[in-house]
Amino acid sequence: MISEREFASRTPRQLQLIAAELGEGAQRTGCKAGPRALLPLLAAALREAGHGLAPMRLIASRPAPADDKLTTVADFVPRLAAVVAQAAGAPCAASRPPASAASSASSASSCAAAPAAEAGAFPLVIGGDHSCAVGTWSGMAHAVASAHGARLPLGLVWIDAHLDSHTPATSESGAPHGMPLAALLGEGDPRLAALGGWRGKVSATHAVVVGARSFEAGEAALLARLGVRVIDAVEVAARGVSACLAEARGIARAAPGGYGISLDLDAFDPLDAPGVGSPAPGGLPVRATIDALAGLYRDVRLRGFELVEYNPALDVDDRTARLASALIASVFGRMSRSTRGPGAAGARAAVGLGA
Numbered sequence: 012m013i014s015e016r017e018f019a020s021r022t023p024r025q026l027q028l029i030a031a032e033l034g035e036g037a038q039r040t041g042c043k044a045g046p047r048a049l050l051p052l053l054a055a056a057l058r059e060a061g062h063g064l065a066p067m068r069l070i071a072s073r074p075a076p077a078d079d080k081l082t083t084v085a086d087f088v089p090r091l092a093a094v095v096a097q098a099a100g101a102p103c104a105a106s107r108p109p110a111s112a113a114s115s116a117s118s119a120s121s122c123a124a125a126p127a128a129e130a131g132a133f134p135l136v137i138g139g140d141h142s143c144a145v146g147t148w149s150g151m152a153h154a155v156a157s158a159h160g161a162r163l164p165l166g167l168v169w170i171d172a173h174l175d176s177h178t179p180a181t182s183e184s185g186a187p188h189g190m191p192l193a194a195l196l197g198e199g200d201p202r203l204a205a206l207g208g209w210r211g212k213v214s215a216t217h218a219v220v221v222g223a224r225s226f227e228a229g230e231a232a233l234l235a236r237l238g239v240r241v242i243d244a245v246e247v248a249a250r251g252v253s254a255c256l257a258e259a260r261g262i263a264r265a266a267p268g269g270y271g272i273s274l275d276l277d278a279f280d281p282l283d284a285p286g287v288g289s290p291a292p293g294g295l296p297v298r299a300t301i302d303a304l305a306g307l308y309r310d311v312r313l314r315g316f317e318l319v320e321y322n323p324a325l326d327v328d329d330r331t332a333r334l335a336s337a338l339i340a341s342v343f344g345r346m347s348r349s350t351r352g353p354g355a356a357g358a359r360a361a362v363g364l365g366a
């Protein structure tokens with residue numbers, strides 16, 4: 012929960028919903044259908060919370076040989092990065108020379124919509140498998156670099172059952188959705204890690220993983236070597252999700268470039284969120300997590316939000332979709348004086364949790 016002071020200083024920004032239709036980063040490609048299935052629900056929840064929405068932006072991965080997932084992802088990621096950079100307000104080519112292929116793509120596409128882009132919307136990216144995160148946060152880092160004239164690394168709160176911190180050298184599955192955090196920290200395949208010609212869009216000292224419980228030794232070793240704080244599921248159970256998310260936010264929001272939140276729906280228990288690409292038993296308590304994220308949109312240092320890995324084919328009675336919609340209603344809900352504001356209460360009601 013953010014302070015009243017942060018709330019008061021928040022300049023309202025238009026929300027830009029970006030659908031990242033990417034599924035080839037995972038072994039099962041069903042998350043590609045996630046954004047289209049979720050967006051009507053999420054848009055309704057956001058409108059109900061009083062948000063004006065910029066026209067929705069859809070970006071899809073192109074069909075590619077099914078046997079080369081990394082190529083598919085590496086093709087998709089710069090396009091998503093360009094869209095996010097534009098939404099977040101990176102200036103167009105006329106005002107600054109492009110520093111990279113990604114920024115030049117961004118510049119070209121942003122000029123058409125320059126007035127909206129200059130205002131700087133708040134990107135809300137809906138995946139897609141989690142490899143889309145490389146595009147989301149690289150694009151955000153580009154927008155921040157353009158605005159500040161310097162490459163300021165971002166902080167990132169990574170809420171997930173997995174660490175997603177493999178490089179191709181340590182991954183057993185070879186699936187890119189197990190690699191995005193490593194890439195954003197500057198490690199692994201240069202097509203992802205050095206997108207736009209530079210590495211380290213996210214700073215290791217300002218990156219935090221919350222809820223991890225399913226991972227392999229190689230990725231855990233990488234995060235330990237880099238000094239990334241990992242608050243695993245055991246620690247969350249011991250300390251409570253609210254305290255853990257508050258700590259994570261404290262670490263991330265001190266980053267020079269501001270911070271983002273990337274939330275994988277598999278962070279929740281498969282009983283609460285069955286419609287995900289890679290379910291892992293255990294998980295964050297739904298009600299407490301939704302409450303802990305209430306009103307976060309108004310944190311002035313929060314640059315964007317990402318929700319990923321919804322697989323509609325595996326959902327049961329729309330349980331996961333309703334959870335996602337309640338979560339978004341809470342994050343983007345109106346601030347109230349108490350931590351149990353209308354956003355959080357409405358969110359709980361929407362997932363059948365009562366008040």
Ligand SMILES: NC(=[NH2+])NCCC[C@H](N)C(=O)O
Pocket residue numbers: 140141142173175177182183184185186188189190225226227275277288289320
């Ligand atoms: N974004 C996700 N669902 N990632 C799951 C990754 C699972 C496993 N660690 C792998 O690398 O294949």
